[in-house]
Amino acid sequence: MSEAGLPEALVGALHELARVKRLLVALDFDGTLAPEVDDPAKARALPLAHEAVLRLRALPHTRVALVSGRALRSLEEVSGLPDDVLLVGSHGIELRLDNPEDAHVLDEAEQARVRVLDEVLGQVADSIDDVWLEPKPAGFALHTRLATEHNSRVAHLVALSEAQAEVDDLKIRQGKNVLEFAVRSTTKGEAVEHLRRYIDADAVLYAGDDVTDEDAFAALQAHDLGLKSGEGPTLANHRVAGPTEVAAVLDLLATYREGGVHEQ
Numbered sequence: 001m002s003e004a005g006l007p008e009a010l011v012g013a014l015h016e017l018a019r020v021k022r023l024l025v026a027l028d029f030d031g032t033l034a035p036e037v038d039d040p041a042k043a044r045a046l047p048l049a050h051e052a053v054l055r056l057r058a059l060p061h062t063r064v065a066l067v068s069g070r071a072l073r074s075l076e077e078v079s080g081l082p083d084d085v086l087l088v089g090s091h092g093i094e095l096r097l098d099n100p101e102d103a104h105v106l107d108e109a110e111q112a113r114v115r116v117l118d119e120v121l122g123q124v125a126d127s128i129d130d131v132w133l134e135p136k137p138a139g140f141a142l143h144t145r146l147a148t149e150h151n152s153r154v155a156h157l158v159a160l161s162e163a164q165a166e167v168d169d170l171k172i173r174q175g176k177n178v179l180e181f182a183v184r185s186t187t188k189g190e191a192v193e194h195l196r197r198y199i200d201a202d203a204v205l206y207a208g209d210d211v212t213d214e215d216a217f218a219a220l221q222a223h224d225l226g227l228k229s230g231e232g233p234t235l236a237n238h239r240v241a242g243p244t245e246v247a248a249v250l251d252l253l254a255t256y257r258e259g260g261v262h263e264q
């Protein structure tokens with residue numbers, strides 16, 4: 001372990017990463033910047049992580065992006081970051097880049113499928129204790145965090161079978177105490193590839209904690225750095241225990257890059 005309490009190999013990789021010319025720092029929100037809480041509206045990035053993001057986005061040739069499963073509007077609210085931080089919501093479906101025309105629009109057929117999903121999943125949530133539905137532009141998250149294990153299992157089974165029976169071509173994702181249904185199948189991996197091209201990045205740091213972040217880790221290249229937050233199988237080449245350590249990583253990366261060692 002280094003002085004910062006981080007693995008030596010990770011500290012070395014951060015030092016290398018801080019030297020590249022154009023750097024993309026792409027970060028998942030819940031479970032990575034923000035500790036998990038029962039009410040998604042109350043999630044906030046740890047102060048050290050928030051501060052490090054602000055320091056990184058102020059540096060030349062450095063862009064920060066949040067890449068989240070949340071709806072874009074929800075991500076804007078909980079992250080509370082300036083407009084020049086790029087935002088990706090709904091697992092890659094919604095983008096807030098530098099121009100308003102980058103915003104997504106669902107076509108009429110997709111909107112009709114969202115309405116059917118609303119009806120089907122709404123009935124599931126209404127009929128099982130402590131299960132609730134979070135609406136998003138292209139679908140819904142069925143939350144079971146506060147439900148008993150039994151109710152959670154029933155909710156997942158019923159929601160899966162009824163939604164698939166009523167709506168074609170659904171993208172279904174399992175997350176932490178949540179089952180997500182969307183009418184578009186964009187992934188965080190596609191989002192990272194899009195962001196890499198968008199800023200013409202020479203290297204990418206991606207940090208995430210959940211199964212859906214694995215698509216982003218799979219999109220990383222040899223000179224990138226993937227950081228898994230918490231337990232579970234991963235394609236990331238580095239791992240830390242959780243949001244506290246992710247904050248320490250971002251703080252150290254900001255310090256190295258502020259040191260002005262990046263290639264010009």
Ligand SMILES: O=P(O)(O)OC[C@H]1O[C@H](O[C@H]2O[C@H](CO)[C@@H](O)[C@H](O)[C@H]2O)[C@H](O)[C@@H](O)[C@@H]1O
Binds near residue numbers: 038040070145175176
């Ligand atoms: O991709 P992320 O930024 O990690 O977003 C994934 C989902 O995060 C939210 O749900 C999760 O965090 C909540 C707050 O800690 C927690 O209560 C819930 O159990 C977790 O599943 C969000 O509500 C979802 O829409 C996101 O897809």
